[in-house]
Amino acid sequence: METTDIGLWGVPLAMLGGAIRVSTPFIFVSLGEAITERSGRINLGLEGTLVFGAMSAYAVAVMTGSPWLGLLAAAVAGLCFGLFHGWICKFPKVNDIAIGIALMLFGSGLAFFFGKPFIQPSALDLPAIPFGSWSGIPQVQAALNVNVLFLIGAALAVFLWWAFRNTRIGLIVRVVGDSADAARAMGLNPNTVRLLATGVGGALAGIGGAYLSLYYPGSWTERISSGQGLMAVALVIFARWNPLGCFAAALLFGGAGALGPALQSVGVTQGYYLFYAAPYILTLVIMIATSSPSRTLAGAPGELSITK
């Protein structure tokens, strides 16, 4: 194995690499949740969808030998979870947050149940594109090995940002999210729009799960997610429901998460628990800095049960 001593450059490099490697599940889950919340619903169950997506992707990849079929399975499974949430929530007096929590536990439990036989076998990974091949330094090559899902996620963020502003479907989702009465006056059925928005959100979360089990860290275990789905839901609020903001927040989280291991690897070993808390401290600081007691959150959809 060829190695080059990169010393302290390892820290920014690890953060860059970490941002690319770790952020993808956050990107997909938070974009999915952004679509759902823009339509006026909150789906807290995406953590369960993420875990179930990871399991189903891995299971299908093991059984068929194709990671792409695994990815498809995860998206379909996520879609089903999303549609289920959307369908239950259309009934009057159903609380979407409570259903979300129930689905989170249900999704994880179901994934653990079906996932038992797939912990041991190995599946083929999703391919990565070696953007670092221009560099002679192996560490740079490794950091710039970018998975296709990351690129799709980035493109999707830009597309959604554009689509929310400029397309008919984007406007429909937003009007349903901001005022169900206005939507009804326009002849739209808010429940149908929310059903589809939650379904699409679930499918994206499923894809995020597939990335976890099929690329990085690249295996199915019951502890694969460790709360990433929940964090991603929080990122949507942090990003003020803006898809580009979701992408940036996911990158920030991925990069900050890589800080702890990277600093230890160059010999900064004191207080690593503090470095591990860095992403959360950062979130708190930004939330406090941008909050105001005199107005509601900018960009918050008016129909959300937490802002209504």
Next chain:
Amino acid sequence: MTDKFLLSRRDLLKTSAAGAALGLASAAFPIRAARAAAATVGFIYVGPKDDYGYNQAHAEGAAALKGIEGISIVEEENVPETVDVQKTMESMINLDGASLIFPTSFGYFDPHMLAMCAKFPDVQFRHCGGMWNKDKHPMNAGSYFGYIGMGQYLNGVVAGHTTKSKKLGFVAAKPIPQVLLNINSFLLGARSVDPAITCQVIFTGEWSLAVKEAEATNALVDQGADVITCHVDSPKVVVETAAGRGAFVCGYHANQSPLAPEKYLTGAEWNWAKVYKMFVDDLVAGKPLPNFTRGGLADGFVKMSPLGPAVGEAARKQFDATLAEMMKGGFSVIKGPLKSNKGTIVATEGQAFVETAIELESMDYLVEGVVGSTA
């Protein structure tokens, strides 16, 4: 203790009511009543029991008891090291009638298992890795562990022969004594080959954090480490990530060679079946269970994975010689003169701690040559 049997009228009523309720319950759930087992043994795992690691090693040990006449097993996995484990123990005792419980994760011991020991004096508790002390802890508690640091020393010997960069990497969960002993043993094993070798350690802070373990492995490889080992609950992610980056790996807990057949050098594995059978044999025979059980390679508590294809001739020779030395007993990994990586003296000239030395179980330092800190 004779007045224990003098029941007051109220107690008698209570007991008979409970007995009647129990009778009803067993009539309603004939499965429980039909259970013929003489004793029920409970196992509690902190993670999934097929994790290619710590919990799998214990579950394999538990599975080895299933053929024993009169013994039935109850297991619960994914139990956090919180008050949850107390609830699990209570339910194993009250609902399943467990008379011997093995809470297998480090954090279960104090205060959770100790609280249950006080509450259920008739039930035996044996904890994996804890420091049972007869002055401080009740007699129905106890602990067992294996000297797996010896295995990590052997890992280090092979790693020391294999490394080209003279830098090893260690992904560790938490800086507790067993983990520190493993890190120190791994480095000292490597330094028995070449005293210039260093070992970079990264603590992830938790027993099972897949993404952070992958990040830690990548960071170690980025810094030039070319042989990686770990002490986390499930080494699967570390082994796959390190092999994917082209580094060699030494395994831990269980045999991970199927995950990276070309890059896997060897590994330190548990052999809990031996330990659990020992306890259960005592239980069946009605003998008091030992409170403090320890064993190493020679006792069969610990074993090594078969050497992988990348292990060279010199490494193989030294591995075999060191292993033979350890099997004789009395081998010391920590021996003077030895300094910690903060410069304090941990063993003076001529001082040696054999594997059974109790001082090793309260280790709070990393030896010279390990890059990392315990806090």
